[in-house]
Amino acid sequence: MRITGLGHAGMFIETAGGNILCDPWVKPAFFGSWFPFPDNRGLDWEKYGKADFLYISHRHRDHFDPWLLETYVPKDIEVLLPDYPTDELEQDLRRLGFENILYTHAGEIIQRGDLKMMVNPLRAPSDGPIGDSSLSVDDGTASILNQNDSHPLDMDRLFAFSRPEAYFTQVSGAIWWPMVYDLPQDAKRNFAHLKREAQHKRAMHYVDRVDAPHVFPMAGPPMFLRDELFRYNWEGQDGDAIFTSQTQFLERLQQESPAHTGHLFISGTVVELTHGELSVEQTLYTDAEIERMFGPDRWDYFAEQQASRQAEIADEEATRADVIPPAEMLAAIKEWWEPLLRRGRIFREGVGGNVRFRIGELDMVVDFPKAKVREYAGEECIYWYTIPADLVSTNIRDHEIDWSNSIFLSMQFAVGRSGKFNELLTTFLKCLSRDRIEYVENWYAEQSDVSEDIQLEEWVVQRRCPHLRADLSKTGKIEDGVLTCSLHDWKWDLDSGKCLTSQGHPIRASRVIETVSSAAS
Numbered sequence: 001m002r003i004t005g006l007g008h009a010g011m012f013i014e015t016a017g018g019n020i021l022c023d024p025w026v027k028p029a030f031f032g033s034w035f036p037f038p039d040n041r042g043l044d045w046e047k048y049g050k051a052d053f054l055y056i057s058h059r060h061r062d063h064f065d066p067w068l069l070e071t072y073v074p075k076d077i078e079v080l081l082p083d084y085p086t087d088e089l090e091q092d093l094r095r096l097g098f099e100n101i102l103y104t105h106a107g108e109i110i111q112r113g114d115l116k117m118m119v120n121p122l123r124a125p126s127d128g129p130i131g132d133s134s135l136s137v138d139d140g141t142a143s144i145l146n147q148n149d150s151h152p153l154d155m156d157r158l159f160a161f162s163r164p165e166a167y168f169t170q171v172s173g174a175i176w177w178p179m180v181y182d183l184p185q186d187a188k189r190n191f192a193h194l195k196r197e198a199q200h201k202r203a204m205h206y207v208d209r210v211d212a213p214h215v216f217p218m219a220g221p222p223m224f225l226r227d228e229l230f231r232y233n234w235e236g237q238d239g240d241a242i243f244t245s246q247t248q249f250l251e252r253l254q255q256e257s258p259a260h261t262g263h264l265f266i267s268g269t270v271v272e273l274t275h276g277e278l279s280v281e282q283t284l285y286t287d288a289e290i291e292r293m294f295g296p297d298r299w300d301y302f303a304e305q306q307a308s309r310q311a312e313i314a315d316e317e318a319t320r321a322d323v324i325p326p327a328e329m330l331a332a333i334k335e336w337w338e339p340l341l342r343r344g345r346i347f348r349e350g351v352g353g354n355v356r357f358r359i360g361e362l363d364m365v366v367d368f369p370k371a372k373v374r375e376y377a378g379e380e381c382i383y384w385y386t387i388p389a390d391l392v393s394t395n396i397r398d399h400e401i402d403w404s405n406s407i408f409l410s411m412q413f414a415v416g417r418s419g420k421f422n423e424l425l426t427t428f429l430k431c432l433s434r435d436r437i438e439y440v441e442n443w444y445a446e447q448s449d450v451s452e453d454i455q456l457e458e459w460v461v462q463r464r465c466p467h468l469r470a471d472l473s474k475t476g477k478i479e480d481g482v483l484t485c486s487l488h489d490w491k492w493d494l495d496s497g498k499c500l501t502s503q504g505h506p507i508r509a510s511r512v513i514e515t516v517s518s519a520a521s
Helices: 045-049 066-072 088-095 155-161 185-210 246-256 287-294 298-308 310-318 326-343 345-351 389-398 404-410 423-428 434-446 512-520
Strands: 002-007 010-015 018-022 053-055 078-081 101-103 110-112 115-122 132-138 143-148 166-170 214-218 269-274 277-282 354-359 362-367 372-375 383-387 414-417 453-456 459-462 476-479 482-485 490-493 509-511
Touching: 010 143, 018 132, 045 066, 078 088, 078 115, 088 101, 115 155, 132 155, 143 185, 155 185, 166 185, 185 246, 214 246, 287 298, 298 310, 326 345, 326 362, 326 372, 326 389, 326 434, 345 423, 345 434, 383 389, 389 404, 453 476
Parallel strands: 018 053, 053 078, 078 101, 143 166, 166 214, 354 383
Antiparallel strands: 002 010, 002 269, 010 018, 110 115, 115 132, 132 143, 269 277, 354 362, 362 372, 383 414, 453 459, 459 509, 476 482, 482 490
């Protein structure tokens, strides 16, 4: 088996039973904010487009590049479609002309001669844009797991397919916290450090669980080449960004888990894996070029990329909609969002307050308890956003139902809040369709079954994490009365059951001695 890195999460997998093109991305994403790092335009895209199978893990634009798919990928290619609860990814692909779609199912093996494949979807509201997935591949000569951005809860299903010899996974972040928040600079640096550490712990949790001998970090970091975002490359010029590079992760992997061999996987990396024998070669960049891109001179590389790619930023800006006048914009959002708010009881109750949006000249408030959108009139608000009017106008024109996959990951906005992070607010803003609202409402309703308990040290707690239903017997750790779920670093005070990470999401917990005493009485 041969695996060629195409940049970011992209890879071209050559097997005994056919070739698979995974998540190819070239054009800047999220309103021109994200670029692949390092530059991957020098690859032979004509060659890689002529695969037997196309696998797009999820809809995030650093994985799904419509321009590249239209330009280089034949429309009769067989598409491995993850089994998601809503059909936006399928519709996106069909609009591009792809009709040869194979509907995959979780845990189901796809057999093509000597080639076996399995796509495992995640379907929780917080999994990417309501859906993320991994790809397992085995052709009899080698077995690999392309976990990508996904954070699977059921590892046994993956292991039932095979034990991977090579493991490809995200180690960097894809979030806008804390960079865009209204916070003092020292607080941003502290929160960014904590976020990088949490991402590292999660990545190491999976490295240990998968236990593949060879580990390939991928899917980030991006390059930020817009003037206002340039400072956020990697950990940021002032330590206030959350992005970890491949080489930074590999250094820590060697220190913390020397039993797992890490390898640099970037644009042009070629991995040969056959019956346990592995070789890695860099074909697009020389060792000196790689040292420059990843070493102390990397800011010079970023600056050169920035200077040479302004036309791509201008091209993206030229595609944006004309700014909608404030009254018309308010009417359009009101018509779009109020029916969704009325359907979204969990959102109304979970957000539980007013959220202010300053969009160009429009100053509006979304009253979640009353399911109303109106002009701002001085109400107390729990969150407040400031967003450029052309971004919102474009989302209205395109009826973009996922604002995390557009405005928020662009980081071209600002936000503040009073109190903790509210997951349901963020989820609402990426579920701006009837199908998504109904799915999320039903999903959260099904999570109310938390009857099974487990013992962790001196505590009895519910088995399923209140956040995304992870099995706390495998992901939970307790220190000084605080439970941490290692998948997303959410925390709970066990004495009170209160979530320390977000509003809501309480946990059921009691000390073992209390449980024993209660049973005796």
